[in-house]
Amino acid sequence: DADVTQTPRNRITKTGKRIMLECSQTKGHDRMYWYRQDPGLGLRLIYYSFDVKDINKGEISDGYSVSRQAQAKFSLSLESAIPNQTALYFCATAGGFDWEFTSGGPVSTDTQYFGPGTRLTVL
């Protein structure tokens, strides 16, 4: 079974509709992330959560909201979908950080695990 699952995998909706994308993970990770991917722009961070009570905005949070229902579940909502939210959406999880003292900065010792993606089209 996949470690990170996303539902739905594909969705077509109309402008103004509310839509929720769901993400579940079996990794037991505290950190979860939502990204969107657009051609030529790479992956951009929408929201991230370090635990159930800690939710943070990413680069492009406007028009989106999230809910961390449990350690294993992190949902992304579009309250009123618009066409420029058409994109491929990825959920990801990650484990803990270790500090690299020689460089003085945080180094993640755990890999980010990505879900298979949700292709969302807003007409």
Next chain:
Amino acid sequence: SQELEQSPQSLIVQEGKNLTINCTSSKTLYGLYWYKQKYGEGLIFLMMLQKGGEEKSHEKITAKLDEKKQQSSLHITASQPSHAGIYLCGAFNDYKLSFGAGTTVTVRA
């Protein structure tokens, strides 16, 4: 925020030939990730580099992080059709992972 610039944006290589992709950061890299993605699909983790001068290899793919930890390269030796896809570099800064725009690799038979 950390900005990662990848070059080239895309490349076409003859099967059997080598290729190199570069990833340059505006800030010191404290962990550089390389992922591969087939068009429209999920990301596959390739490798992670942490220390200046570090080099890792897996099968025919080698990644390096320079001593200053601001540039990484991904080198594929004797490319095969299975190497085709989008390659993304990512780096942590302030506990968030940001990505380059990606390099699309096409392998021609």
